[in-house]
Each structure stands twice: as structure tokens, then as C-alpha cells.
Amino acid sequence: MSSSHILSIVTFVYGLAAFLYLFECVFKKPSAGRMATVVAILGLVGNTAGIILRWVESYRMGIGHAPLSNLYESLVFFAWCIVLLHLFVEWKYKNRIIGLIGSFLAVGALAYASLKPSQIQPLIPALKSNWLIAHVFTCFIGYASFAIAFGISLLYLLRRFGGPAILERLPSDRLMDELTHQLVMFGFLFLSAGIITGAVWANSAWGRYWGWDPKETWSLVTWFVYATLLHARFMRGWHGNRIAILSIVGFLAVLFTYFGVNYLPGLHSYGAMGQ
């Protein structure tokens, strides 16, 4: 069985976990919740196996490299980070709301990955660096953390502004607010580490640690948004809605950094500018 087969099965395993988490939330069945956690763990094991197998496959093809080099591989790793983080927070806070959000996000990431070309490609010279691994690893842990914070903020605001009654089953406002804050701090640490490892890599490959290219700039924009959130909270005591909105804006910036930058007028699509 090839790694891409395993990973498409994992998509369904995460889907099952998401369904069970939802079932627990709607029908208040703790047994469903426990099952959901077990299924999510199984999914994570499969996800890990898929990534490792893909790594091995690339070596068998004679172009061995860590599977972190294209959109497909990064989405698979993104799903892995999300589920790992959600299981950790679920265990730490003994609360399954995180699992609901995490498994839905993971299904989304893997479903999107399945639409992308999944062939293993050789590495172009610029990507042959150990800093690449450190860079992608830290960035995606950060992104995963922001993604879950985004999910919580979204549900929080939905409930505040008259979402369906079922949302009353979610944890208290205070806990959701606190979780958002903790996840943003965690994400911020890793985003910063991601920007830093990226800068060190750029310096070792091109002799400059910062060049204001669109991707770099957007990661900095994201950093500014979350830095705003942290100061508003630390120093001005912002809570609740306003923090939730900033966390959503921050995650939109993350998405743009991840996907949107490719559509910007760059060196090659210059002609489309200004029309």
C-alpha cells in the first residue's frame, strides 16, 4: 500500500472522529466522546505512518527527502500538527470541544490535499537544506495552533450572536476565551520561530535574511496581527468578542500567507497587475 492510499484512508478516519465528537456534543454521550478520542489517535497513527512511508518511498526512488516540500505534503503535515495539538489540549484541559474543531480542520486539510498532485518530486536545489525541515515544522505547528484558536473563536462568536441552541453545550465563555489566548501564544512562539528559521535559511541560501518578498511580508503581517492581539489582551485587558475577532483576522492572514500569496503579482504574473 502506498503512502497516498494510507493518507486517503486517514481522511475518513478523521471524518469518523469528527462525527463522533459531534455526536457527543449533540447527544451528551461521553462514551461517543471517548470513542472519538480513540479514533482520532488511530488516525494520527495512520497519518504518522503515511508521512514516514512517503519519506521511505522518496528514498527508494533515489530522491530521498523529508516529505515537506510541496503543497500536498505540507497539507498532510498540517493535518498531523492539528490533530497532535488537539489531542494534547484535549488531554490537558479535559475538554473535547477542541477535538471537534481539530478533527474537522484535519479532514478539511486532507480533503484539500487529495485534490492536489501527490507525486513525490525531487527537490530543487534551493530546498536542499536542513533549515527547510526546521522552517516547515515550526511554521506548521504555529499554523495548526492558530487554526484551532480560529475554530474556537468562530464558535464563540456564533454563540454570542445567537447561533443555534446546541452551541450552549460548548464550554463556558471564560474557558473558550482562555483557550484562544493560550493557543495564540503557543502559535505565536512557533510562528516567530518559523519566521526566524526561514530567515536563517534565506541567509544561508541567498545571503540575505530578509528580502520583503510577498510570502515573507505576509508572515510578518500575520505576526503583527497576533502581536496586536497579545498586547490588547496583556495591557488593555481585551477579552471575549474583540479577541475572538482578532484571532479570526489573524487566521485569515495565515491562510493568505499559506495559499493567497501564490496569486499575488509576482515576477511571473506581472502583466495581470492593475487590471
Added chain:
Amino acid sequence: MRKTDASVGIWDTIWGFFASVRLTIILLLSLAATSIIGTFIPQNKQPMEYLQAFGEFGYRLLSALDFFDMYRSWWFRLLIILLVLNIIICSIERLASIGKILFVKKPQFRPGRFQKVKTRWTFDDERSPEKLHDLYAPVLKRKFGYTQTKTTDEGTYLFAEKWRWTRIGVYIVHFSIVVLLLGSLVGSIFGFEGFVNIPENETVDTIFLRQTGQSLKLPFAIRCDDFDVSFYANGAPKEFRSSLTVLENGQMALQKDIVVNDPLRYRGINVFQSSYGKMAPEDRHRHVEPPEEVELKVTEKATGRSLTRKVAIGTQFDLPGGSGQVKIAGFQEALTFGGQNLGPGLLVEISSPQGQAEQVLLPLHFPNFDKMRGGAFLFTILGQKTRDFKPEEEAERYYTGLQVTKDPGVPVVYTGFVSMIVGFIITFFMSHQTVCVILTAKGGQTHVAVTGIADRNKLGMERKTEQLSVRLQSL
């Protein structure tokens, strides 16, 4: 007096402006918003491209606002300078109070503060307050490191605290941002970023700066001994490799093969593999083959008698009238005459019976060239049969494209990186935690209340005090 008052007022206002967190939030959001502009308008392109995209008016407007080089514009730099002032002045503002908190000989704990904490965990115990105190104190000491006891009329307060020093975490983070920006300033003043293309086997000691296009002489020369590019089966490039030699005063100082991600560093200057190309064909040394056959006409000027013959290199024949011999002695790729390159041609020797020899040049591209010589015999080229042109399988010649940079600010910037991460870990995941266990005697029993205060992560502190109360209750 009034005047001084007014000026103090102004300074206070300015100071207050920079000491506010509202300014921080406004600056951070402005930086986020303006940074985006430069990702939608490609930076540092040719004016023509902008004119096409935005029209004349748009071009002038955006250009006046520096939007085509915005990350170096005065207003973007101003935002960054304001941010630095904001950080520094805020830090100074708080330094005194943070100093008082950090450098205390004997921490002061106010029971009143703990009375106000909303979440407290309580239980009753049969043992006396003194006994419980002696039981709890070592546990708290082990968990927190520092304990203090205070007895009042209301009861015994057992305080414990740890990680007081983590209050400097934020200052480390802010300090690291200042260091980072300082490092980039050092780089922009004392460093440069340039490029140069070196053909294989050639030596270069001058590069071109990226920003201005000006040339810059390096303190050493670089020779490209070899360049290689290899490809994967699917045609994508696999590796670019340049073998470089650094020459200092003509002496070989260093030799290294560089690939992308593995530069050569010498005397603070870094040389990176950045691009490559093939030398244009004009520049390549071209090989010209001698013709297979040339049809020559030789005319004796005095008599007008002529003969026509097909000749090749080495052919010999008699001149018309038998007054001597002609030998096609050789071929040259490039005949020169009066300093001019006449292209390929034949070397012809005429020898008279008396043994006198004369050399004649016959450029193949100029059939009537010999008229100029004014000799007794005139050579004219009527036609020639060239060999099928087969370019020699000559090795292709590449040039390597190198990025050459110097940035003495890098160590400073990296120091900023490291301290920022350290600062984050302290700020986000550690906090100055104080707990207070209140023991009050109540009708033969002791009422125990456990509360805690942390400067950050309040919810985490609540869980911590809960765990602590469970632990104490089990003793």
C-alpha cells in the same frame, strides 16, 4: 517660570504619547496594513512597467508616495522608529517599578491581596494550625522554593512563591526587537548586496550592487574554475555547482565548490550560487575548416594570358608562360592585413625559376583582393567548395551567476533571534506565581484556604492551586 512649566507640559505630553500601549496597537496595525501594499504592488521594477500598469497619473502619485520602494520609504521607516521609541520609553517607564519587584531582599506579601482572589479552595482539618503549618511548609518549600509565614489575629498565612525573575521576560522580548532592528541598521550601513556573472576559467574582482547597479571592487578576485549543472530525470535542475578559487594579490587564498545553500565565505564576504547560463554563441570560439577546393584564375598581367585551375591545400602548378611555380602553401582561419581581420584565406607561394619566392594572401571572402597587390600575376577566386560545416563537438561554456554579500549585522540580528525566542518562552509559559495558604482556627478545627496569584495565565494558576489544595488535604 511659566515658560518652564509649559515646556515640561510638552515633554510630558510627548513622553506620555510614547509610553502608551494604545500607540503600540496603532503602530502594529499600521505596519500590518502598510506592509500589505508592497505585496500587491511589485517593488523596484522599471518605471515603464509601472507606467503601463497604472497610467501616467497613477504612476506619478504612487511614485511620489514611494510606493514602488515602500519598505525603504521615509514613512515606513518612521513607523519603525516610532515603534522602537515606543518600546524603549515604555520599558524605561516601567523599569523602576519592575526593579522594585525584582530586587527585593525580603518579599512583602499582603494578605489583603489574597483575600480578594475569587477562586479559593477550602477544607477543614482536625489538627491545629501550628501543626498544619509545620506539615505544609516543607511541601510548599519544595514546590516553590521560597516560603514565608505571617501570623495575624485572623490566622496564620503561609506564603510561597517562585519564578519572580520571569517578569523580565517581556523586557527580553522587547529588547530583542530593538537588537534585531539595530542589526539590520548595521547591515544597511556597513554591508552590501551585489551580484556578478563569471564565465568558466575567468577571473573577476568587481561586482555590481543590486540596489544601484554601481560597481564595487572586492578586496580579492574570484576565479570560476568550473561550473556544472545536473538535472533529474524529469528535467528539473538537481544541483548547480561552481568550483571557485579566491585569489588575493594573485595568490591562491581559498578553493571551494559552492552549491545553493552552501556558500563560500571569505573575509566577511559571502559568495552564493544564485544563477547560471550558457555563454552566447558569438562569444564562443568558432572553428573554421579549410575549403575542400578553390577555383583559381591566374592572369599574367603583361600578356593577358590566363589559366584556371581547381586547387586544394598543397597543390602545385606552373604559372602561365612557364615563368615560375605556384604552391598553395597553407590555410589560415583569420588572415590579417594592415591590422584588419580578413577572415579565412589561402597562403600562396610563387617561386621564380631563379629561386626567388613571393608570398600572396588570398582571403576567401574577397575574390578580387589580389588586385591591390599590383604584382606581375593576378590571382582571382572564381569559386570554392566548402566542406560540409560540422561544428566541432566543443564543450559548452557556462557562466556562473553569483550573489555576493557582506552583512556585518548578521551576528547582531541572530542574537536578537535567540533572545526573542528565549523571551517568548519565559513570557508565555512561565509566570511569577505566589500562593497563600490561610490557616484559621475554628471551633477546635482548622479551616484551610488555598489561593494563588500569578502575573499571567490566571486560569492555569487556578488549576495549580486546586491541585495544591488536593495535595495538602491528603497530608
